[in-house]
Amino acid sequence: MDSCLVNRLENFVSLTTAEKEFVAYMEKDERRMRRRESLLDIGDDADHLYVLKFGWLVARSETVDGRSAVTRIYIPGEVVGLAEIGKGKALHSLTMQTDGCVCPFPRRAVAEMFDKVPRLGALILSISSLDQLELRRRIKELTRMDAESKMASFLLTMQDRLAIADAGRNRRFHLPLTNRDLGDYLGLTDIYVGKVLKRLVALKRIDLVDRHVTIRDRSAWAKDIGHENIYAGVDTSWYPDPA
């Protein structure tokens, strides 16, 4: 059995058989998705969570005057829907950025989890906590950093996250996002995103060929902008005993 949520969670702790079985049960359904297909629209009831198996998925929000912001980008292995679990209603749209596949499971399964395999509950809360840290980092960036640093932080963070699933196989990665998408994520216009990327290539910070990014001197760049990998080093010492 090859579950990407099990893989994800085993980055934190190794699971017992009972826990693995529970996760497998959650992931039993699968839904194939096409590029641009919508998983959830603003205002929809959100009674499910999803594990993203393949493909990228993007959460968006809109202002009254029709401007659009990307609030979250999901990559394979990540848990989708923790932000809407409390209200049970979507305040953001969820749209596939590429073709892909999701495993939906009802919120009710999370409740069962708290009851029957409480350590998985603690794991889910930890994931929600990491999501918060990432959002707070972005708030810092949007509040006080310039366009070049924001782009740097975005690229370094994507590499951190891709490395979790990929075992850090490669320094080079594919970015299935247009300049406009990047702008909606970073708070810039598509035009300026183009100019920033061009500048970063000229400065030899990155190589960029056909939407494939290579970061040239990761550690130096990380130090320059004060980047930290928040996905490394989750502390599980306080978890309840496994079921």
Added chain:
Amino acid sequence: MDSCLVNRLENFVSLTTAEKEFVAYMEKDERRMRRRESLLDIGDDADHLYVLKFGWLVARSETVDGRSAVTRIYIPGEVVGLAEIGKGKALHSLTMQTDGCVCPFPRRAVAEMFDKVPRLGALILSISSLDQLELRRRIKELTRMDAESKMASFLLTMQDRLAIADAGRNRRFHLPLTNRDLGDYLGLTDIYVGKVLKRLVALKRIDLVDRHVTIRDRSAWAKDIGHENIYAGVDTSWYPDPA
């Protein structure tokens, strides 16, 4: 027994005696804090969560070049530390904005909670989810809204949140934040914050006397900027049965 966390949680569901007792146990310790006193510095181990009983508390982050951003403002009744529960380490400083009082409890108590009173676990996860929604809203604002709208959204949101504890007693509220603090929250300079506030007074959107804010036509303003109260209407239908 008068617990502000019980009050907070009973906004969502009414608790059983067992649940109330568990919460009371969590809140048994109390720590008085002075204005400017630090609860946690960046890099500290964060093995505790806190219920904020009185006073305001602010979470801050810093860029390498020494600029400061406010990532979260906490008001009485709120749960502090959910962002750091996963890593067990502070990436943000927590500083009292006013004199106040917190109730610390160990993360381990959350683990016990998952085990013994699973419905409280679901409640904590819901709170974490609302925190995420608020952070995402701020990302939308910082990404795509102008200074005046950001200030509007901030003031309306503070009123929403204060109303939870206060039972919406009064439309007028006290803001114990300097213009510089507001700027660190909204991504503006202290100088421009002053100008924006002055303009909002001139436009008769707010009254502002001695750091006391009155919002003049709440519903019209909320409509203009597309404001929604995310703290109303938490959906508890999926929770496990109470212990």
Added chain:
DNA sequence: CGCGGGCTTGACTCACTTCAAGTTGTGTGG
């Protein structure tokens, strides 16, 4: 083969920043 989406480039504009000088309030020590 034409059409539209995405990228580039350059000229112009503007919301917000920076800098500077002056005012007010306030806690503190003599």
Added chain:
DNA sequence: CCACACAACTTGAAGTGAGTCAAGCCCGCG
């Protein structure tokens, strides 16, 4: 009770990072 230092706010003038607008190019696709 005063004086002095300091933090917070105000106002105005000048500067700038990023936005807007417009024109042209490339490429995949129907």
